[in-house]
Amino acid sequence: xxxxxxxxxxxxxxxxxxxxxxCAQDMNHEYMSWYRQDPGMGLRLIHYSVGAGxxxxxxxxxxxxxxxxxxxxxxxxxxxxxxxxTSVYFCASSSGFRGEQYxxxxxxxxxx
Amino acid sequence: QQPVQSPQAVILREGEDAxxxxxxxxxxxxxxxxxxxxxxxxxxxxxxxxxGEQKGHEKISASFNExxxxxxxxxxxxxxxxxxxxxxxxxxxYGNKLVFGAGTILRVKS
Numbered sequence: 343x344x345x346x347x348x349x350x351x352x353x354x355x356x357x358x359x360x361x362x363x364x365c366a367q368d369m370n371h372e373y374m375s376w377y378r379q380d381p382g383m384g385l386r387l388i389h390y391s392v393g394a395g396x397x398x399x400x401x402x403x404x405x406x407x408x409x410x411x412x413x414x415x416x417x418x419x420x421x422x423x424x425x426x427x428t429s430v431y432f433c434a435s436s437s438g439f440r441g442e443q444y445x446x447x448x449x450x451x452x453x454x
Numbered sequence: 455q456q457p458v459q460s461p462q463a464v465i466l467r468e469g470e471d472a473x474x475x476x477x478x479x480x481x482x483x484x485x486x487x488x489x490x491x492x493x494x495x496x497x498x499x500x501x502x503x504x505x506g507e508q509k510g511h512e513k514i515s516a517s518f519n520e521x522x523x524x525x526x527x528x529x530x531x532x533x534x535x536x537x538x539x540x541x542x543x544x545x546x547x548y549g550n551k552l553v554f555g556a557g558t559i560l561r562v563k564s
Contacts, residue, residue, distance in 0.1 A: 373550070384456070384541055384554040385496065392550060400551055432495060439550040440484055440503065445495035 343368050346446035348433050354452045355423040363418040363449050365433030373436045374416040375400070375443070376408065378429040385432065391416055392439070423453045455480065457544045459555035466532045466562050474527040474558045476542030485518055485525040486543040486552060489536075496541060499527070532562045 349364045367374065375390035377400075387400030391410040405427060407419040416435075420427060430450050434443040457478045464472055476485060484503045487510070488496040500510025502518035502525055510516070515528040529536055539559050543552035 377554075382556055384556045385543070386554070387551055390550055398550070401553065440501055440509075440545075442498040442501070442509070443486075443488075443496075445497070447495055 345369065346433055346435055346444050348431075348446035348449050350449060351447065352450050354454065355420070356454055357423060357425060359423050361420050361423070363420070363431055363433075363451075365416045365418065365446060366414050367416075367435040367444070368414065369435060369437075369444065370413060371435035371437050371444075372413070373439050373441070373443075374410070375434050376406070376416070376418045377432045377434065378402065378427075379432060379448075380429050388418065388431075420451075425453045427451065428453045455546060455553050457542055457553065457555040459540075459542055459558045461558060462556075463559040464561070466536075466560070468532060468534060468562055468564055470532055470562075472529045472532060472560060474529070474540050474542075474560070475524065476526070476544070476555055477522070477524045478544050478546070480523065480546050482518075482520065482523050482525075482544050482546065484545040485516075486545075487514070487516060487525075487527050488541045488543065489538045490541065490557075491538040499540075529560070532560075534562050534564060536560060537562045 376388040377385040389408040433446040436443040487499040490496040539557040
């Protein structure tokens with residue numbers, strides 16, 4: 343099993359550009375989530391999904407969109423990138439909310 | 455709403471013990487602990503549930519005081535591999551959202 347995969351690993355965007363961060367898991371997990379990590383801030387939940395077709399907002403959803411059309415994939419879309427979105431983004435999945443979350447390797451995003 | 459972790463950082467020598475605390479101002483349904491090494495993804499350590507159930511790795515010890523809204527992670531006989539940043543995540547309202555603390559940096563020296 344590959345576990346949780348994320349692409350790309352690194353990305354540089356200019357302010358105003360849009361892009362999609364990809365996340366996929368092969369463990370048939372229902373629960374998936376997106377976090378961003380900034381120095382000294384810990385992990386902050388952006389959006390999460392409890393199954394295909396079901397998504398909800400986390401702590402810091404503004405500027406991001408998600409959809410979940412399959413169990414395996416949970417892409418995160420940045421609508422119009424801003425320097426404040428410079429961060430490391432982690433995708434995670436688990437068999438349920440109160441289960442072990444498996445994190446992907448992360449995407450380091452810089453917005454100039 | 456972010457839980458408060460203490461200490462912010464701790465340095466140990468191999469074989470020493472450490473306690474990392476996580477406290478919240480709101481009632482907790484569960485507390486989740488993760489460790490992250492530099493440049494890597496967080497790795498699951500343990501979940502403590504309201505009512506006393508625990509899920510996690512056998513070598514990790516933790517407590518959850520529901521009344522005090524606190525959890526503590528106990529690292530005994532520390533090894534070099536224990537170095538990293540430890541995060542607690544708290545489930546504030548019954549549901550699917552975790553709010554993580556800012557982390558505790560642990561460094562174990564030989």
